[in-house]
Amino acid sequence: MKITGKAWVAKDYVMSYDMVIQKFWTSPIDKTENAKWIMAGVSEDFNKENGFIDKGYTFIVAGHNFAGGGKSIEHCITGLMGAGIKAVFATSFARLQFRNAINYGLPFVTAQEMNLDCETGDILEYDDETGTVLNLTNGKNFNCVPVAPFVAEVARSGGLMNFIKQKIADGSIANLN
Amino acid sequence: MTITEKIMAFNSGRDFVKPGELVWVNVHSVMTMDYLGKQCFRGFESLSPEKRLFDKSKVICVSDHLVPPPTTEWATLLNEWREIVKRYDIPYFYDLGRQGIAHQIMVEQGHVLPGKVSIGTDSHANTYGAVGAVGNAIGVTDAAIAMATGKCWFRVPESVKLIINGSWQPYVMAKDLSLHIMGMMHWNGHLIYKTLEYTGPAIESLSIAGRMTLCNMTVDLGAKNGIVAPDQKTAEYLAPIQKGDWHMIGSDADAHYDAVYEVDVTNVGPTVSKPDKLDDVAPIEQVKGIKFNKAFVGTCTNGRTEDFAIMAEILKDKTIHRDVNMICIPASQDVYLECIEKGYFTTLIKAGASIETPSCGPCAGIHSGVAGDGDIILSAGNRNMKGRMGSRNAQIYLTSPAVVAASSIFGVITDPREVYFN
Numbered sequence: 001m002k003i004t005g006k007a008w009v010a011k012d013y014v015m016s017y018d019m020v021i022q023k024f025w026t027s028p029i030d031k032t033e034n035a036k037w038i039m040a041g042v043s044e045d046f047n048k049e050n051g052f053i054d055k056g057y058t059f060i061v062a063g064h065n066f067a068g069g070g071k072s073i074e075h076c077i078t079g080l081m082g083a084g085i086k087a088v089f090a091t092s093f094a095r096l097q098f099r100n101a102i103n104y105g106l107p108f109v110t111a112q113e114m115n116l117d118c119e120t121g122d123i124l125e126y127d128d129e130t131g132t133v134l135n136l137t138n139g140k141n142f143n144c145v146p147v148a149p150f151v152a153e154v155a156r157s158g159g160l161m162n163f164i165k166q167k168i169a170d171g172s173i174a175n176l177n
Numbered sequence: 178m179t180i181t182e183k184i185m186a187f188n189s190g191r192d193f194v195k196p197g198e199l200v201w202v203n204v205h206s207v208m209t210m211d212y213l214g215k216q217c218f219r220g221f222e223s224l225s226p227e228k229r230l231f232d233k234s235k236v237i238c239v240s241d242h243l244v245p246p247p248t249t250e251w252a253t254l255l256n257e258w259r260e261i262v263k264r265y266d267i268p269y270f271y272d273l274g275r276q277g278i279a280h281q282i283m284v285e286q287g288h289v290l291p292g293k294v295s296i297g298t299d300s301h302a303n304t305y306g307a308v309g310a311v312g313n314a315i316g317v318t319d320a321a322i323a324m325a326t327g328k329c330w331f332r333v334p335e336s337v338k339l340i341i342n343g344s345w346q347p348y349v350m351a352k353d354l355s356l357h358i359m360g361m362m363h364w365n366g367h368l369i370y371k372t373l374e375y376t377g378p379a380i381e382s383l384s385i386a387g388r389m390t391l392c393n394m395t396v397d398l399g400a401k402n403g404i405v406a407p408d409q410k411t412a413e414y415l416a417p418i419q420k421g422d423w424h425m426i427g428s429d430a431d432a433h434y435d436a437v438y439e440v441d442v443t444n445v446g447p448t449v450s451k452p453d454k455l456d457d458v459a460p461i462e463q464v465k466g467i468k469f470n471k472a473f474v475g476t477c478t479n480g481r482t483e484d485f486a487i488m489a490e491i492l493k494d495k496t497i498h499r500d501v502n503m504i505c506i507p508a509s510q511d512v513y514l515e516c517i518e519k520g521y522f523t524t525l526i527k528a529g530a531s532i533e534t535p536s537c538g539p540c541a542g543i544h545s546g547v548a549g550d551g552d553i554i555l556s557a558g559n560r561n562m563k564g565r566m567g568s569r570n571a572q573i574y575l576t577s578p579a580v581v582a583a584s585s586i587f588g589v590i591t592d593p594r595e596v597y598f599n
Contacts, residue, residue: 015562022542026212026243026254029317041564069562070300070396073213074316095370095401096300096314103318150199150330160330164224164322176201176328177189
């Protein structure tokens, strides 16, 4: 499927601590609620209610260590999803949030230094089957690492919780190895 | 196979795995804590309407981030957490009074065993590798699924071997090696998703506490897990505490590694990570003389008895500088008691340190001494990004407990070897 939308281009080291600031760590995990203050610590521009949502971004293009710093909280992922983000491209991701993104079915796509060839506001077209991205604003093409079969299956199920619920319902959970 | 590959294989009913393979492993224990625990149970209940945990003695519940609660909001959150843990009659609930930082509790109370997989909803679950387990940090979703099914998915990681040779200099600790490696590797993504296996004579001579420090910080190198194969020292440590049986396990002689690095620890001195970026690391000679006003030793990285022992040795009959406020937080009640019994806390209090009850405390900027504007903190914790301990207008230097202790006498960063030799 092809998705088209506007990108926010971030630097290296967008930290999970800044994506979800401390006072929201204890909030319930909820896409709508978590989205209201997502990215509040990243820039003053986003540091207000709906600050990030109101920009209307569909994609994030980042450098190294996106969502780094080591917090395991899933609010980072649900917040992005609630804010309308459909995929994040980065040179590298911190593994905890990479894992959480897989579990929620939000594509975290490894793309070497794509952030150097995109600018905030560029319109991108992402094909989630082939892993290719076309920057419609400047005409550049990017071949990203395609999504692994398990990751695609979890995404199709609507996340790992639903994936497991289906396995419980059809009795195949015992065979999971 | 490497030790991590073997653990992934044997706990998923396989004889063999290779890196990149996806496996569902049977977990030996699942840990969750106060501020995320309720959501784990909620998720679990949505998977198991009959509310049957896979094994309630393997769901380990710990109060560590929010205790003792500084606000009414958190006190209420803790009450909700206690209610749900009691409802499930969880036998291993380490609540205020019996508490500790979750990763310390998991290891010191024998919930982690060599050759098994243990997971926890906090990033420093990598600590469990110190006793030869695969310890991994996971989110609420993974915890909920493991609580219901006893299973967790993993992509078998590539292995990287770190051979640590030589012998430890006086007052050089596992933390110094950890920060040295941080500086050597830089966070440029080449260790992410991989397992780091520590081996060599300087690891064999290292205590379990030191191995915990090393494995703990592998998450901050970007790695999936860190591990030290079990040995006689592991067996002796675990014998009185282990909950379950285990067997010796190690990497095969012909195991494949993506990369092998060698470090001669003889050449590693006290090491400091400079504010804001963990891999901006300097040998102590380059940062000596920098003034600071707050000192902190505690956390799942450096809040153990041997950490306070070395501090007490350095600070015996000394006085902490009048411009330095020092906070020490033992990583668990067991550590606290041992430090009292051995007189370490008496020495530290006489020197002018403040001792707080076990918790994660100010390490994550939560309570018990958070950072304010303008603070310059010398910390034996694990992270120093802006705002980590509170104010974004504070600077955090990370180092070993020995450096914190020696430096606190003078109010400037000081090489503990100079204090020792003078």
